[in-house]
Each structure stands twice: as structure tokens, then as C-alpha cells.
Amino acid sequence: MSVPYNKLAERSIRLLDLYPGELNSPFRGTLRPSCLDIPEFYEALSYTWGSLETAAFLHCESGSLPLTLNLVQALSRLRRTDTIRTLWIDQICINQDDKIERGQQVSLMGGVYTGASIVDIWLGEEDSETSMAM
Template identity: 40%
Template sequence: MARPVISYRYSSLPDHCIRLLRLIPHWDKTAPLQCSLFTSPILISGRASHSYEALSYVWGSPERTHYVCIDNCELPVTASLHGALSRLRDSLIEKIVWVDAIYIDQEDLGERENQVQCIAEIDAKASRVLVWLGEEKDDSSHDADGADEPVLALLERPWFTRIWRLPPPNTSLWSAVPPD
């Protein structure tokens, strides 16, 4: 008998707080993504109250065809976000990540409007911002006939066409293999 699927429900977000995702480690890269979500004040004495990494990525198709398990409930996410979190998940160490599509209750228009205004501050307070460029395509990381083609293929990825959110100086770019 299959277990009933329980959809994740957001609790209200207190003023001057953000939601952070605790990405639970797993040795099996294909295992379902297990997470917990917690609320943290954005600032204490001018600093972020909890160390976290912010994730920047291209949403891609708006269809939410994948799931992450948050506190034993399922939350639908895009294929792009699922791929990023799958690659970011470590086999031994939990990661604390701020992810816009999960941190903001996308169904609550008021919260979404308020929180989008804080994204630059959230990125600035992160220990680093990780940019998910997506899975490797067309051998874009291989040097076939010189360095120009792979660089151009990299720069043609959709993330580089986003102009609404520029990365802060503490940004790490990665594709297929996350940084240490």
C-alpha cells in the first residue's frame, strides 16, 4: 500500500526573517532529496544570523515535475532546481541554502512581493552565492579545437541572459560538479 502524499504547507514568515533550507546529506546521489525548512532572522548586529549559501539558477520550464521532501511533506519544484539541489547535496555534510523558489511561498502574492525586494540583501549576507548553470551540454567543458568554443558555449547558457539578478562578489559558478 502506497503512503499518502502530504503537500508541504508554509507557515507565516515573521518580519525581517528568511526561510533557509537544510539539505540533508545522503550517500546515494539518486535518493530523494530530504530537507527541512527553518526560519531565521536576516540580521543580527548587521550580520546574517545564520551562515548560509544562496543559490542562483535559471528556473527553466515553470512546470513543477519534481519533488523535494521537506519535513516529511512533498513540495513540487522545477527540474532545474531539482538538478541543482541534487548536485549540491553532499554525501556527508548538511548544507544550509537559501533558494528563492522554496524560501518564498510562491502562492502567497503578498509575501512574494515583499520578499523579492530583499533578494539583493539576502545574497549580500550569504557566505557565498552559488550559480547553477545546469547540466553540461554539447561538451561545453571540453577543449576540442581551442579555448574559444567552450567559453562561448558556456556564456550562451540561459543563466547569463538573466539581468534582474546580478551576482555579488562572493559568487561561485559551477556546472555539473559543485564547488568545494
């Protein structure tokens, strides 16, 4: 079941309030609108989607959204165990099935990253050569 996305006002985006959880517990959260012209604390995630195969789901109040493996790995590291974390993640916060919205939201991405309090970058899981690169 997919989450019905509410229409966004001009210069608005969706933010994900990712609920706390343990490492392997299901992902739960709330999607809510936010106006880019009103400063708000959130983190933007920069990452690659990788394979489009569904690896897990994000459970929201009105349904569930599929998550790719790369995003599952990133969220597993970003999710806190005790407090909500507010994130902007393109795969979740943009209705990928709505071409018009997708185009409008892509045009706002500069403002999304500029307005973020923190930009998290996910390069993938550690491998045997990670320590040399870092």
C-alpha cells in the first residue's frame, strides 16, 4: 500500500519525521508539509538510490512507502533510538508517481539543500577499503 501524498503549496516541500527505533526494527514516521520560506530545522540526505528493488517499507499514518536497499542502510544509521529525526529525502518526500510534482520539487532542490540545517551524505556501507579512503 502506498501513502497518498497531499498536494503541496507553492514553495513547499515534505519533511519526514522519522520515529526512533532500534537497528533492525521497522521504519515508522510522518510526512508533513513545510514552506521553504519559513526556516525550520531539518537534515537533507544526499545519496544514490542504487537498485530500485524494494528492501523494506516506511510505515506512515496513512500507508507504507517502499525503500531501496541503499536508503534502508542509510536510514538504519541515521535513525535515533530515543528522539525523532526530521529529514528531507527525495525518494520519500517527493511523490515519485506524479511527474508534475516531481518537476516542481526538483526545481526547489537548491533551496532544499540550502535551507537544510545539516546535509547528510551516504556513500554506502563500509567495505575493506573504506579506512584507506577516509
